[in-house]
Amino acid sequence: MSTPIVWIDAFTSTPYGGNPAAVCLLSSPKPDAWMQALAAELNISETVFLLALDDGSYSLRWFTPAAEIELCGHATLASAHALWNHFNQSGETLVFKTLSGDLTAVKNEQGITLNFPEVAPTPFAINADVADALGKQPVWSGQAGKKLFIELESAQAVRDCQPDFAAICALPLRGVVITAASDEPQYDFISRFFIPELGINEDPVTGSAHCSLAPYWAAKFNKTTLTGYQASKRSGVVKVALIENRVTLTGQCQTIFAGELSEHL
Structure with a gap:
């Protein structure tokens, strides 16, 4: 089965601004090495991998071209945008299971609002x-x-x-x-x-x-x-x-393209 992928510019109201992220919706778990290799191949700030869970939430993992990271705002924003606009997700709230705990995304008139942990310097x-x-x-x-x-x-x-x-x-x-x-x-x-x-x-x-x-x-x-x-x-x-002790982050997204990875990958 081919893997759908969407390239999205996050935290911007215009295409080719903000921060790009590639969002992949997996049908089954993939090896870490495969995810890291794809992130290196795409060579943008983050490639994110989503996997639907039985409770209606999504497992979410973020990879830079060089390593997996524990927290990423723009790729989470892009993931919510992809689920609502390209992957037929309904409802106004999404829950993501991540290395930084449960994160939520809510659709509203300003765009998408994420709920993240505060990390005060x-x-x-x-x-x-x-x-x-x-x-x-x-x-x-x-x-x-x-x-x-x-x-x-x-x-x-x-x-x-x-x-x-x-x-x-x-x-x-x-x-x-x-x-x-x-x-x-x-x-x-x-x-x-x-x-x-x-x-x-x-x-x-x-x-x-x-x-x-x-x-x-x-x-x-x-x-x-x-x-x-x-x-x-x-x-x-x-x-x-x-x-x-939380921070909400609100922004908009722009889809650049949507497609599928080659079936042999």
């Missing part, structure tokens, strides 16, 4: 290697899960950052989020995310990073609903809200 001492790797001097440094979390002095500094990716790979944590308050009134904060050790020099739009950006900027601005702009070359918009 905590202070983390850094040395000159971080400034050298970024070519920018941090205003504040923290750790958010396995990510290094850096506030820079301005939104323009975030846009202008030209990191040394080899040097980033040598830093003590996996991946670097850089952020600053927005200088555009429609957004509260701006960010970028670099994770070269997983085969992605710069991730176009990173839902999981917003699980840390949301509580950080909510505390600074004293509000619980914010809009983030990720200033990659493709760019994207993520609306976030804090609900107890």
